[in-house]
Amino acid sequence: MMNLFVLQLLNGVQLGVLLFLIAAGLTLVFGIMDVINLAHGVLYMVGAYLIATFAAATGSFWWGLLLTLPAAVVVGLVVEFVVMRRLYARSHLDQVLATFGLVMIANEAVKMIWGTSPLSVPMPEIFSGSVPLMGPLKYPVYRIVIIAAGLAVALGLFVMVNYTRVGMLLRAGATNRDTVSALGVDINRLFAIVFTLGAVLACLAGAMVAPILSVDTGMGESVLILTFVVVVIGGIGSIKGAFLGALLVATVDTIGGVFGPIWLRSFLDPSAAGQMGRVLAPMLVYILMAVILFAKPAGLFGRRA
Amino acid sequence: MTSLTVTGLNKSFGALKVTDDVSLSVEPGEFHAIIGPNGAGKTTLISQLSGQLRSDSGAVRLGDHDVSRLSMPERVRLGLARSFQITSVLPGFTALENVALAVQARDGSSYRFFGRVSDESPLNGEAMTALREAGLDRRAHVLAKSLSHGEHRRLELAIALATRPKVLLLDEPLAGVGGEDAEAFIENLRKLKGRFTMVLIEHDMDAVFALADRVSVLVYGRIIATGAPEEIRNDPEVRAAYLGEEEGEAA
Amino acid sequence: MTELTATATPANRPALSGRVKAALVLFVLFALMPPVASALDDPFYVLIGTRIIAYAIAAMALDLILGYGAMVSFGHAAYLGFGTYAVAILSRHGINDLFLQIVFAMGISAVFAFVTGAISLRTRGVYFIMITLAFGQMAFFFFISLSAYGGDDGVALAQRSTVLGMDLLETNFGLYYVSLALLIGLFFLCHRIVGSRFGRVLTGVRENPTRMEAIGFSPFRYQLTAFIISGCITGVAGVILANQAQFVSPAFMSWHKSGELIVMVVLGGVGTLAGPIAGAVAALMLEEWLGHFSDNWKLYFGIFLVLMVLFSPHGITGVLRKMGLVRGQE
Ligand SMILES: Nc1ncnc2c1ncn2[C@@H]1O[C@H](COP(=O)(O)OP(=O)(O)OP(=O)(O)O)[C@@H](O)[C@H]1O
Ligand SMILES: [Mg+2]
Numbered sequence: 001m002m003n004l005f006v007l008q009l010l011n012g013v014q015l016g017v018l019l020f021l022i023a024a025g026l027t028l029v030f031g032i033m034d035v036i037n038l039a040h041g042v043l044y045m046v047g048a049y050l051i052a053t054f055a056a057a058t059g060s061f062w063w064g065l066l067l068t069l070p071a072a073v074v075v076g077l078v079v080e081f082v083v084m085r086r087l088y089a090r091s092h093l094d095q096v097l098a099t100f101g102l103v104m105i106a107n108e109a110v111k112m113i114w115g116t117s118p119l120s121v122p123m124p125e126i127f128s129g130s131v132p133l134m135g136p137l138k139y140p141v142y143r144i145v146i147i148a149a150g151l152a153v154a155l156g157l158f159v160m161v162n163y164t165r166v167g168m169l170l171r172a173g174a175t176n177r178d179t180v181s182a183l184g185v186d187i188n189r190l191f192a193i194v195f196t197l198g199a200v201l202a203c204l205a206g207a208m209v210a211p212i213l214s215v216d217t218g219m220g221e222s223v224l225i226l227t228f229v230v231v232v233i234g235g236i237g238s239i240k241g242a243f244l245g246a247l248l249v250a251t252v253d254t255i256g257g258v259f260g261p262i263w264l265r266s267f268l269d270p271s272a273a274g275q276m277g278r279v280l281a282p283m284l285v286y287i288l289m290a291v292i293l294f295a296k297p298a299g300l301f302g303r304r305a
Numbered sequence: 306m307t308s309l310t311v312t313g314l315n316k317s318f319g320a321l322k323v324t325d326d327v328s329l330s331v332e333p334g335e336f337h338a339i340i341g342p343n344g345a346g347k348t349t350l351i352s353q354l355s356g357q358l359r360s361d362s363g364a365v366r367l368g369d370h371d372v373s374r375l376s377m378p379e380r381v382r383l384g385l386a387r388s389f390q391i392t393s394v395l396p397g398f399t400a401l402e403n404v405a406l407a408v409q410a411r412d413g414s415s416y417r418f419f420g421r422v423s424d425e426s427p428l429n430g431e432a433m434t435a436l437r438e439a440g441l442d443r444r445a446h447v448l449a450k451s452l453s454h455g456e457h458r459r460l461e462l463a464i465a466l467a468t469r470p471k472v473l474l475l476d477e478p479l480a481g482v483g484g485e486d487a488e489a490f491i492e493n494l495r496k497l498k499g500r501f502t503m504v505l506i507e508h509d510m511d512a513v514f515a516l517a518d519r520v521s522v523l524v525y526g527r528i529i530a531t532g533a534p535e536e537i538r539n540d541p542e543v544r545a546a547y548l549g550e551e552e553g554e555a556a
Numbered sequence: 557m558t559e560l561t562a563t564a565t566p567a568n569r570p571a572l573s574g575r576v577k578a579a580l581v582l583f584v585l586f587a588l589m590p591p592v593a594s595a596l597d598d599p600f601y602v603l604i605g606t607r608i609i610a611y612a613i614a615a616m617a618l619d620l621i622l623g624y625g626a627m628v629s630f631g632h633a634a635y636l637g638f639g640t641y642a643v644a645i646l647s648r649h650g651i652n653d654l655f656l657q658i659v660f661a662m663g664i665s666a667v668f669a670f671v672t673g674a675i676s677l678r679t680r681g682v683y684f685i686m687i688t689l690a691f692g693q694m695a696f697f698f699f700i701s702l703s704a705y706g707g708d709d710g711v712a713l714a715q716r717s718t719v720l721g722m723d724l725l726e727t728n729f730g731l732y733y734v735s736l737a738l739l740i741g742l743f744f745l746c747h748r749i750v751g752s753r754f755g756r757v758l759t760g761v762r763e764n765p766t767r768m769e770a771i772g773f774s775p776f777r778y779q780l781t782a783f784i785i786s787g788c789i790t791g792v793a794g795v796i797l798a799n800q801a802q803f804v805s806p807a808f809m810s811w812h813k814s815g816e817l818i819v820m821v822v823l824g825g826v827g828t829l830a831g832p833i834a835g836a837v838a839a840l841m842l843e844e845w846l847g848h849f850s851d852n853w854k855l856y857f858g859i860f861l862v863l864m865v866l867f868s869p870h871g872i873t874g875v876l877r878k879m880g881l882v883r884g885q886e
Contacts, residue, residue: 092681101861106858415778
């Protein structure tokens with residue numbers, strides 16, 4: 001029981017770290033540019049496909065990763081320049097429609113280029129083993145690496161946001177866009193940087209997770225909505241909120257899915273508990289979101305509702 | 306007719322104290338003007354009185370009601386209405402529709418889903434009366450967004466009138482209106498005098514001294530003097546803090 | 557806004573607004589479609605037509621809150637789903653009457669709209685869009701895990717609904733015309749709501765919520781009411797859809813469907829009621845048409861969407877207005 005809990009907790013943290021990488025960019029884009037981007041999940045998917053391609057071409061995960069990052073920068077810059085840039089001044093409705101169009105384009109284009117059957121990415125050799133945790137319990141090294149890498153990126157982001165000039169502008173922009181333009185900053189460049197940064201983080205998340213998932217066209221979708229929940233819970237524009245929100249959502253999702261039914265069994269008969277657990281488990285994060293928003297409509301760290 | 310009593314009202318934006326222990330009592334039927342330099346906190350005070358802004362502390366009483374904790378719509382329904390310094394109307398509605406909606410707000414239910422509201426002659430009739438009192442009846446069928454600035458100021462007044470206020474808060478109704486237009490507007494306001502309690506914020510000293518029964522002077526969020534127009538005009542502290550230059554300009 | 561005069565009497569206002577005329581033209585075309593299709597020996601179109609009608613109802617219902625209330629709900633497919641499952645659940649229990657199914661669909665929709673609307677409407681803008689999307693997804697997952705009704709795979713319906721005991725809907729023609737009757741009835745219902753006291757408050761909140769509060773309205777309750785009405789009407793569309801497909805599955809409530817509904821509304825013209833009906837026709841026909849050319853029609857649809865937003869901000873009506881084919885309104 002305890003083992004299972006630790007295992008699920010680690011899985012939760014691992015998912016949380018990935019969600020954070022995706023949500024960090026999204027929350028900045030929302031907060032600073034006030035742009036809703038439905039195509040953010042697509043970037044995560046593209047990251048996975050890119051590394052699948054590059055790793056296959058070079059025969060090495062590491063070369064693949066090294067090539068994926070600059071490619072992600074290009075993808076981010078192109079999407080920003082061709083579409084997003086024209087949406088900043090538009091209504092949320094227009095932004096929804098255009099980025100919804102982008103989702104359709106990207107999903108279909110990926111199918112046309114890479115086909116519909118899932119791809120797989122080989123696990124880097126040195127991380128392919130497992131480490132003993134406690135007692136008979138083992139945990140895959142690669143997942144631990146994901147957690148560590150994710151936390152490192154999170155830390156880097158934290159330092160950047162809190163101690164650099166760009167970070168200062170980001171923080172100012174997330175609370176008050178007008179001050180930033182009043183400071184004489186080239187808003188277009190700042191926006192391009194923010195969007196591309198978000199795109200690279202999402203692609204990185206996709207690339208990191210590719211070896212333990214099958215890479216397919218649906219992968220951006222499931223993660224997109226979860227990321228929205230994270231951003232809404234954390235408060236739009238808040239990196240700290242995105243981090244806590246991501247861990248919260250991910251642990252509730254993984255732990256609740258396993259332990260919810262067990263807990264229900266303590267006061268319901270097993271078949272009813274199983275039935276109810278199955279129905280409730282996937283809804284848990286949304287119920288969590290509803291409860292948090294009911295208490296705090298602007299999210300945990302949001303300033304503007 | 307109802308009176309307005311304000312006690313110990315405070316409001317800060319961050320470190321900036323914008324309303325500083327303001328107490329004020331306005332008699333039933335009184336026309337009370339509040340003057341003060343730019344940024345003194347006049348609009349903020351009106352927003353606190355009307356319930357648009359939450360006060361940090363202090364109380365607002367409307368007649369016998371303590372309205373301090375009520376929302377803006379609740380206060381309006383008790384008879385405390387306001388107009389906006391920066392015109393805030395429904396741009397896609399005609400002037401008449403703007404005003405008719407204010408009549409509708411207090412007259413009968415708005416949970417009617419089938420009857421055509423544009424056919425309700427009682428609503429339109431009352432709205433026309435308010436427009437006439439504000440001097441805008443001839444432009445009743447023009448979309449609000451197509452009205453001129455001066456007409457917008459009149460529409461603000463007409464909408465506030467249509468709520469049938471017991472206490473009416475007017476935030477610089479004459480802002481940006483000049484010349485003959487201003488005189489005609491002041492005449493419109495004079496006709497309303499005594500019908501309900503009024504609090505007027507205004508930079509136009511001619512208007513203030515022509516209309517007000519009493520005047521309060523707000524500087525840096527504090528009321529430094531209250532009295533009859535003549536007293537205020539001659540108060541040395543007020544002259545020092547505020548009136549000096551204005552008087553000079555007017556002369 | 558319709559023309560309005562203080563002394564308005566029924567005699568001096570235009571008999572029919574342009575918007576109602578446009579809708580009537582659409583309805584006549586709808587009514588003529590089946591005979592033409594069967595003359596062309598292509599009765600399959602009648603079934604597609606029914607699907608279009610169902611989406612037209614849903615798009616119109618979404619327009620009621622999106623166009624008139626500025627509430628961009630990205631979770632409206634959930635109500636389509638409630639409508640379809642209302643049919644499946646009741647028919648499982650032997651209740652096949654169309655009206656009972658509609659009432660049941662509206663009941664579920666109303667409860668869900670009330671709860672999720674009350675939470676979502678405490679926020680606005682980007683928050684509102686994302687939260688409605690998330691709640692829509694919650695409903696989606698609920699039905700996916702509902703194994704009693706086939707879970708992910710859905711469940712086939714044994715028969716279509718009955719009307720007062722008659723199997724009016726068994727033929728595709730019958731189903732089509734009953735659906736059309738519902739569309740027409742609901743259009744006039746929405747039209748009345750928009751022109752009513754309630755509609756004026758809703759539109760006022762869209763234009764300027766602060767002003768509405770300053771004259772004594774609390775926007776929240778009116779927005780919530782409109783949200784519930786819209787959800788209920790979308791539920792009716794779901795009932796039709798279940799009968800059309802004779803099959804029910806969570807696929808009807810995926811967030812892509814919610815997105816498509818928004819596309820239909822914008823395509824036809826936001827805040828026009830008749831427009832979204834035309835938008836549903838246009839979007840679904842475009843899908844069918846693109847589907848004939850290529851399996852990857854979604855790619856072209858997506859490109860079309862992006863281009864439409866970037867170059868024609870007001871949808872089809874915007875284009876038509878620019879060409880002088882439609883008179884500008886508002
Ligand atoms: N929402 C706000 N946040 C921060 N500061 C504010 C806010 N609203 C007003 N202020 C500040 O409070 C002070 C008072 O503003 P207010 O608008 O009440 O002045 P006023 O007397 O109405 O000025 P004016 O004569 O120009 O209309 C100003 O310094 C203003 O910058
Ligand atoms: Mg002011």
